[in-house]
Amino acid sequence: MYKTILITGGAGYIGSHTSYLLNQLGYKIIIIDKFVHNQNFNQPWAKLIKADIADQNILNQVFAENKIHAIMHFAAFIEVGESVKKPKEFYENNVSKTLNLLNTMLIFGINKFIFSSSCAIYGNPTNIPIDENHQFAPISPYGKNKLCVEFILQDYAKTYDLKYVSLRYFNAAGALPKYNLGEQHDPETHIIPLMLRAIKNNDVFKIFGSDYKTNDGTCIRDYIHVLDIAQAHILALKYIEERNQSNSFNLGSEKGYSVKEMIQEAENICNKKMNSKIYDRRPGDVDVLIADSTKIKTILGWKPKYSDLKFILKSAWKWECKNIFPMKKSASLKNLKTMYN
Numbered sequence: 658m659y660k661t662i663l664i665t666g667g668a669g670y671i672g673s674h675t676s677y678l679l680n681q682l683g684y685k686i687i688i689i690d691k692f693v694h695n696q697n698f699n700q701p702w703a704k705l706i707k708a709d710i711a712d713q714n715i716l717n718q719v720f721a722e723n724k725i726h727a728i729m730h731f732a733a734f735i736e737v738g739e740s741v742k743k744p745k746e747f748y749e750n751n752v753s754k755t756l757n758l759l760n761t762m763l764i765f766g767i768n769k770f771i772f773s774s775s776c777a778i779y780g781n782p783t784n785i786p787i788d789e790n791h792q793f794a795p796i797s798p799y800g801k802n803k804l805c806v807e808f809i810l811q812d813y814a815k816t817y818d819l820k821y822v823s824l825r826y827f828n829a830a831g832a833l834p835k836y837n838l839g840e841q842h843d844p845e846t847h848i849i850p851l852m853l854r855a856i857k858n859n860d861v862f863k864i865f866g867s868d869y870k871t872n873d874g875t876c877i878r879d880y881i882h883v884l885d886i887a888q889a890h891i892l893a894l895k896y897i898e899e900r901n902q903s904n905s906f907n908l909g910s911e912k913g914y915s916v917k918e919m920i921q922e923a924e925n926i927c928n929k930k931m932n933s934k935i936y937d938r939r940p941g942d943v944d945v946l947i948a949d950s951t952k953i954k955t956i957l958g959w960k961p962k963y964s965d966l967k968f969i970l971k972s973a974w975k976w977e978c979k980n981i982f983p984m985k986k987s988a989s990l991k992n993l994k995t996m997y998n
């Protein structure tokens with residue numbers, strides 16, 4: 658019998674690629690997603706429930722009617738800047754609702770949980786590359802949300818029958834255009850789609866700050882292909898199944914590129930110049946973020962296969978060329994109906 662995985666936020670960027678990989682491996686997938694980014698849904702293999710994870714009736718129904726083997730929890734607000742403006746909404750959405758999900762899964766005897774955490778829990782790094790022993794000093798409410806959930810998971814795992822893996826993502830990037838999967842946020846705030854759209858539409862790409870403590874003055878980030886992130890979720894599930902333990906891992910390519918280097922690479926891939934202009938710094942951005950991913954490589958045997966920057970940009974460019982933006986208008990949450998594929 659195929660095992661069923663519940664993916665919250667499975668219609669989102671990382672959730673959808675993980676869902677694809679789980680399906681390839683023969684898992685059955687149920688997705689709960691409230692479509693905050695107005696994205697299209699391109700996963701005929703999954704059962705989709707359009708709902709908020711805070712909807713207790715839906716959760717009860719899903720857990721009662723399905724034998725859920727594990728939960729992969731991607732559903733969250735992700736925009737760091739927004740989290741500063743709307744901490745209440747962020748704590749409610751990213752912490753309270755996660756707590757409720759955990760409490761409900763435990764009532765139904767589900768005990769395997771994989772959590773989308775973030776390198777934002779480390780704050781402004783004191784040393785590079787960042788390993789898991791780096792101090793926790795999140796700057797934004799978003800980073801604090803992720804850390805709160807990590808603390809909840811630690812405490813719950815000590816006391817209750819819960820096994821979890823937290824994956825602390827660095828910068829997710831790239832796409833799987835062959836399966837109509839890629840980055841679709843509305844509004845888009847991430848560097849790669851914005852750069853590629855600037856090239857495609859002859860728009861200006863805004864460089865946020867050129868006075869950072871880096872060689873060329875622009876921020877350095879660690880870009881990791883979304884399929885390598887998806888693969889880490891599969892290994893995390895195996896870890897829980899086989900070792901019956903909990904753990905937290907960084908997930909990055911261990912290579913850093915500045916914004917200016919990214920522009921150069923994108924121009925090479927697209928064979929076209931980009932119009933770019935220096936703007937003020939974006940609040941909350943730190944100079945350099947590069948992962949030390951030794952722990953996940955050693956313990957889970959994770960090996961990034963797709964995280965070469967050229968490959969990341971090529972896959973993202975194919976996706977951008979294939980897709981027509983802006984995205985479709987989606988119904989308001991009030992009107993969303995439960996829908997099964």
Ligand code: UDP
Nearest residue numbers: 846847848851863864865876878916939942
């Ligand atoms: N960035 C930029 N212009 C943009 C979007 C992003 O210069 O239009 C920079 C941003 O300041 C950061 C890097 O690109 O240094 C990565 O930002 P992104 O929002 O993609 O990811 P984050 O690191 O915030 O998770």
